[in-house]
Amino acid sequence: MPTRSFHEEIAANRRFSLMLTGLVTFILVALGLTIGAAIGQPLIGLGIAVFLAFIQIMVLWTAGSSLALLDAGATRIEHSDNPMLFNVVEEMSIAAGQPMPKVYVIESDSMNAFATGMSPDKSAIAVTRGLLNHLNRYELQGVVAHEMSHIRNSDTRMMITVAVMVGSIVMLSDLFLRGFLRAGFRGRGGGGKKGGAEAIILIAALVFALLALIIAPMLQFAVSRKRELLADASAVELTRYPSALANALKKLTYENTPFKEAGKAFQHFYIVNPARPVSGGGGLYSTHPPIEERIRRLQEMALEYPEPEQEKRK
């Protein structure tokens, strides 16, 4: 098995997700322009596309982060409520050089965790009761390190931004295609003495809108999967103990039950998909990478780090 340092993992995942985000932005701009061109005003189309995305991003950046906590029914805890969990979070915030996030517990037997917050100083980490009951301290630390990495890498902000752009693309394409169908049925073809160039632009815009409708969500899920791998690798940078996170992921996959209360919109926040942790991941429309791949990558990194003393004794 080849070894791979977390530095390489982090750099590769960061490059790739930036590329994908760039591509989503490009599609949004191009779609605005082409749809605009089809109705004769490219700049108006672009203006609408950018405005749509901008407004939603502004709203979500101010209110979005607390929604995930509300959705999961998480309660905030302090040090005295659960010293070990609180300490583990504090340890990871020190390792990452980040401000201490708020700590939340979700009363559910399912094992899961997520991080949220638009900036590191307003962030929060939530874990389920099941996670606290079934993981040892090392494994819990690995999971918290993964979440701390989401915070450090500004993943909440990135994922919400991408989701909004993709949402805008879908909305625009949908509106345009519907508008065209309606106009088409009204027998607009009768007055069709317009030039060939306009028809070509119209067809191009139609094809583009259809393609964008299919591809944009795919890109969103690809970004989500990349950010998960990135958080796994960054977690290793914090704990220097990849096997613990690998063990935790195994438990979260093979010994877990679904966390049904989690809303569909928030699935990509969690460390494993709360709806179906067992069969989780891999497809083009999956929020998470296949668990086997995540574990394999962690094991490759594990070869670089010897086990801590205490663990060897057992």
Place this chain on the structure above:
Amino acid sequence: MESWVILVIVAGLVIVLLLWFFGTYNGLVSLRNQVKNAWSQIDVQLKRRHDLIPNLVEACKGYMKFEQSTLEKVIQARNMAMSAQGVEQSAKAENMLTGALKSLFALVESYPDLKAQQNVGQLMEELASTENKISFARQFYNDSVMRYNTRIQQIPANIVAGMGNFTAEEFFEVESAEERIAPKVDLNIG
């Protein structure tokens, strides 16, 4: 007319150069401050360790009648660490304290009644976590030093670093490679 164009180009270049200089300089300042801050974080955790130790020793005293020497060693190492002067001496003393604490932790493991006591369990968790925090703070300090040192050595930032007296910071050395790996203490509480 031509001289006017040249003047604008030169002025533009100077402005760009100045902006780059300020940007790089400020970047270096914040990296250096991060190193300083990371260092003081280690001190915060070391201080917390010193504060916690007497409580744990007090709680263990009654149970460990036959292990007084281990407890005394911990107290001794703590007092030495607190009175140590200078970076080198205190690093040495803190390492001794880490060793003494490890043997105390191992000892507590062999007294299940003691560990089951709520306040002892809590103190152990706090101290164990503080041990982890110390090594994570050191790890972050070294990461920060590496980022800073790399930056001041790279072209062209090294020019700015030379002009602004940015000198390389020292890494926190640990005796063995094993020492670098955190966490070192696992209590398996809960």
